[in-house]
Amino acid sequence: MAEPRVIIVGAGPAGVRAAEVLVASGVRPVVIDEGRRDGGQIYRRQPEGFTRGYDSLYGTEADRALSLHETFDGLKDKIDYRPDTLVWNISQGRVWTNANGRVDDLEYDALLLCTGATDRVMPVKGWQYAGVFSLGASQVALKSQAVSIGRRVVFMGSGPLLYLVASQYVKAGANVVAVLDTAPFFARIKALPKLLAEPGVLWNGIMLTRMLQKSGVRLMTGVKPREILGDPETGVSSLQFEAGGKIHEIACDAVAMGHHLRPETQLADLARCAFRFDSVTRQWLPVVDADGRSSVDGVYLAGDGARILGARSAEASGQLAAMTLLSDMGVAASDRWALRQAVANYARFATGLAEAFPWPHEQIADLADDVVLCRCEGVTVGEMRRVDASEANRAKAFNRVGMGRCQGRYCGLAGAEVLAAARDLPIEAIGRLRGQAPVKPISVGVAEDEA
Amino acid sequence: MNGRFTRLAETDRPTVNIIVDGQPVQAMVGDTLMVAMLSSGASLRSAEFGPEKRAGFCLMGACQDCWVWTADGGRLRACSTPVENGQQISTSQPEVTWPNHG
Numbered sequence: 074m075a076e077p078r079v080i081i082v083g084a085g086p087a088g089v090r091a092a093e094v095l096v097a098s099g100v101r102p103v104v105i106d107e108g109r110r111d112g113g114q115i116y117r118r119q120p121e122g123f124t125r126g127y128d129s130l131y132g133t134e135a136d137r138a139l140s141l142h143e144t145f146d147g148l149k150d151k152i153d154y155r156p157d158t159l160v161w162n163i164s165q166g167r168v169w170t171n172a173n174g175r176v177d178d179l180e181y182d183a184l185l186l187c188t189g190a191t192d193r194v195m196p197v198k199g200w201q202y203a204g205v206f207s208l209g210a211s212q213v214a215l216k217s218q219a220v221s222i223g224r225r226v227v228f229m230g231s232g233p234l235l236y237l238v239a240s241q242y243v244k245a246g247a248n249v250v251a252v253l254d255t256a257p258f259f260a261r262i263k264a265l266p267k268l269l270a271e272p273g274v275l276w277n278g279i280m281l282t283r284m285l286q287k288s289g290v291r292l293m294t295g296v297k298p299r300e301i302l303g304d305p306e307t308g309v310s311s312l313q314f315e316a317g318g319k320i321h322e323i324a325c326d327a328v329a330m331g332h333h334l335r336p337e338t339q340l341a342d343l344a345r346c347a348f349r350f351d352s353v354t355r356q357w358l359p360v361v362d363a364d365g366r367s368s369v370d371g372v373y374l375a376g377d378g379a380r381i382l383g384a385r386s387a388e389a390s391g392q393l394a395a396m397t398l399l400s401d402m403g404v405a406a407s408d409r410w411a412l413r414q415a416v417a418n419y420a421r422f423a424t425g426l427a428e429a430f431p432w433p434h435e436q437i438a439d440l441a442d443d444v445v446l447c448r449c450e451g452v453t454v455g456e457m458r459r460v461d462a463s464e465a466n467r468a469k470a471f472n473r474v475g476m477g478r479c480q481g482r483y484c485g486l487a488g489a490e491v492l493a494a495a496r497d498l499p500i501e502a503i504g505r506l507r508g509q510a511p512v513k514p515i516s517v518g519v520a521e522d523e524a
Numbered sequence: 525m526n527g528r529f530t531r532l533a534e535t536d537r538p539t540v541n542i543i544v545d546g547q548p549v550q551a552m553v554g555d556t557l558m559v560a561m562l563s564s565g566a567s568l569r570s571a572e573f574g575p576e577k578r579a580g581f582c583l584m585g586a587c588q589d590c591w592v593w594t595a596d597g598g599r600l601r602a603c604s605t606p607v608e609n610g611q612q613i614s615t616s617q618p619e620v621t622w623p624n625h626g
Contacts, residue, residue, distance in 0.1 A: 107585060109604070114584055120554040120606070123534050191586045203567045203579035204528060210583035213603075218559045219534040245532045305576035307566055308528070326528070337586075448581065448589070451573035478588035483581070514588060516599070 076100065077402050078180060080168055082160050082340060083187035085113020086137075086384050087376025087391030089145045091185050094395035096151045098405040103153040103179060105160055105170060111145045113189050114209060115384045117217050118142060130216055132241065133277050134384070141388070162510035163343040171515050183371045183398050186341055187391060188378035190334035193356075195230070195255075195437055196454070196487050197330070198444045199301030203308030207483075208331030212238045221247035223327025227312050229253040229298060231430040232333040233278055240281045243288045251291040251323050253314060255332070255433045258294040267425025270418050274385070291323075297436055301328055332432050334381045335486060341379075342508030344372045350501040353427045354381065355434060356486065357505035363413050365394025366401075373398050386419035437487050438494030446491065447484040449477025457488055458495040465489055465504045478514065481506040527563040528579055540609040545616075551607045558583070558590055558602035561613070568592055568602055569615045593617050 079095060081088045084106035095102045110118040116138045119125065127135040148154075155172065162169040167178045192207035199205075204223060206214075208230060211222050215238075226247060228239045231254050239252045261268075268275045285292055299313040299320065313322045333354070341359040342348070347368035348357045361367055361374045375394040376387035393412040399405045440446075442455025452474050462468040465475070465488070474488045475481030481488075489503040496503075537552040544561055551560030558580055561568055567577035568590050580590035583603045590602040595612040 109606075119534075122537060122554050124536075125533055191582060191584065201571065201574060201576055201578075203577045206580070207582045207587075210581060213583040214529065214559070215532070218554075218556060220529040220531050220559055220563065222529060224530055247530070247532060305574075308577065308579065445574075448587075449573075451571065478591075479582075479586065482586050513585070 077182045077404065079103070079183045079185065079398065080105065080179060080181040081185045081187060082106075082168070083113065083189055083376070083378065084108065084111040084145065084154075084156070085187060085189050085376060086116060086141055086387040087187035087189075087378070087394075088113070088185075089141050089148075090388045090391035091187060091375060091395035092148055092152055093144055094392050095399065096148055098399050100399070100404065101152060102185075103155065103181075105155045105158050105168070107157070107159050109157050111156070112138070112142060114213065116141050117213065119217050119219070123219065125219065129244070132244075137385070137388075159513055159515070160340060161512055161515055163340055164510070169510075171511075174516065181371070183373065183402060184344065185365075185373045185375060185391075185394055185398060186344070186367075186378055187374075187376045187387070188337040188340055190336050190377035190381055191482055192331040193333050193335040193432065193486055194330055194483050195298075195332055195433060196440060196444055196446050196448075196484070197229075197298045197301055198441065199303055199309075200328075200330070201445045201448050201451070202301060202303035202305070204303065204326055205301060205309060205328045205330065208234055208238055208329045209334070211327075211329035212241065215241055215245055215247070219245075221245070221327075222329060223309075223325065224248060225250045225325040226327045226329060227251045227253065227323060227325045228329050229255075229296070229312070229314075230331045231256045231433070232331065233426060233430070234331060234333070235430075236278065236281045236285065238329065239290065240284050243285065243290060249285075249288075249290050250325055251293065252285060253296040253298070253312075253316075254292075254294045254430070255296050255298070255436065256294060256430045260431060261429040264425040264429035267421055268429060270425065271422040274383075274422065333427070333430065334377060335482075336378050336380060337482075338378065339480075339508030339512040341367060341372070341374060343510055343512070345369055346372060346374070348505065351380070352501075353424055355432055355490075355500050363417070364397040364409060365390060366397060380420075380423075382416065382419045382423045386416055386423075389415045389419070434490045434494075434500070437490040440491065446488055447474045447477055449479050449484070452484075454491050457491045460492070463492065463496045463498060463503070465492070465506050468492060469506060475506045480509065480512070528566050529559060529562040531563060540607055542607055542609070542611040542613060544613045553607075555607045556603055557592065557600060557605045557607055557611075557613065560607045561592070561602065567615075
């Protein structure tokens with residue numbers, strides 16, 4: 074048969090390892106990536122000309138980052154690599170791309186989506202002020218540009234990334250004034266049996282926390298955020314929160330906030346993949362089998378874009394999905410048992426993390442009516458409560474939550490929690506915002522050329 | 525307030541100059557527009573639906589909070605656009621002229 078046309082979307086850990094497997098079997102995949110350089114977010118490469126070493130950029134994961142980057146450098150002339158390119162639609166067996174206004178559409182026999190993740194954020198009063206960033210953003214600023222997001226930085230939210238990024242800031246010489254975790258400390262103890270599924274990763278996490286304590290950073294658990302105070306012109310000036318029955322206020326000029334991650338599933342949605350509700354993370358995820366197949370023939374999913382299992386799992390699930398794809402197409406068969414086991418183990422660990430650092434949905438249900446829910450268009454929590462709808466897409470048609478610049482990435486999950494609590498419905502009854510093309514804003518001229 | 529962002533390393537790079545709202549701003553080769561602008565200022569643009577200034581949010585091309593404009597009205601995502609010497613940037617959207625309305 075003719076060589077199969079395989080497209081990989083994303084050049085993070087999942088996409089790179091998948092490409093490596095395909096190339097080893099003589100397939101030349103198209104690898105489309107929105108980034109200027111490979112690595113994705115977690116193994117993001119600094120610009121050419123920057124000189125910091127791998128240890129300072131990636132810490133305990135330096136060897137993995139180096140191996141991934143070197144692997145990709147070795148693949149470049151064996152793949153059709155398209156960096157700086159957005160896939161903005163998938164329809165009728167084609168992906169539609171836009172690279173700086175140059176539009177293209179490509180047919181595929183098999184499509185592997187390694188679309189990664191973005192921060193899951195909980196709205197807080199005042200989070201629209203300049204100086205509030207997502208946790209992932211604060212890490213990108215340091216890793217890729219060698220800057221701190223402020224002179225007095227507070228990290229607030231929950232999850233392993235909170236402690237990881239705070240420790241990276243301390244090591245780089247930034248002034249971290251506090252790390253505020255909404256999760257109660259005992260949740261970690263309860264989750265310990267599942268966290269022991271990955272003892273090495275667990276140990277790294279414990280060491281990070283100890284390093285922060287030793288550096289004198291204020292660490293607090295069981296926190297309930299109250300308000301980010303500031304000025305419309307100059308931005309953030311302090312943060313108010315409750316902990317231990319008291320109200321605290323910390324002066325700061327930057328807040329990095331996040332509660333784990335959420336998969337970027339818009340392309341899986343446009344490819345018509347089925348979704349299921351995941352009660353542990355309270356998110357809708359694309360259905361994926363133990364080998365990386367979606368519900369649609371010829372469409373495969375790997376990495377954090379399918380479900381949040383972390384970078385190490387992304388490498389394994391990328392390899393696994395690529396092997397499955399080759400086997401399904403009759404190109405090459407291989408034993409996938411060990412990779413399947415590895416991914417299953419990461420899944421057990423991830424469940425432990427979700428239980429240790431839970432998404433505080435009850436805090437979101439409690440937010441005051443005047444808190445901004447949609448940062449793009451200034452829609453408030455109260456407007457969501459008053460909307461004449463009980464389903465996410467219908468609510469969006471009325472109040473535009475999910476229709477602004479970010480297309481629901483940073484308001485969709487919290488909006489659903491507000492609506493569920495206001496209607497006294499289970500969160501899954503609210504549904505999920507459907508992915509729409511273009512998945513990110515493109516200029517009108519580009520869309521018209523294609524119409 | 526001076527710059528919102530503070531540089532922690534990689535400060536030996538050659539400098540470039542850009543113009544933001546008519547004012548010269550010094551940046552470094554390899555900076556994104558966002559880092560260039562927030563190393564000397566507090567914000568990137570004004571919100572359309574509120575009184576506050578905005579300085580971006582996600583830094584990974586997902587939230588679109590960091591749009592700025594070129595002199596000829598082109599829209600740039602400041603977090604993912606590298607600076608170029610002599611670049612002219614506007615923090616507000618230039619007047620739009622619709623093709624069929626002159």
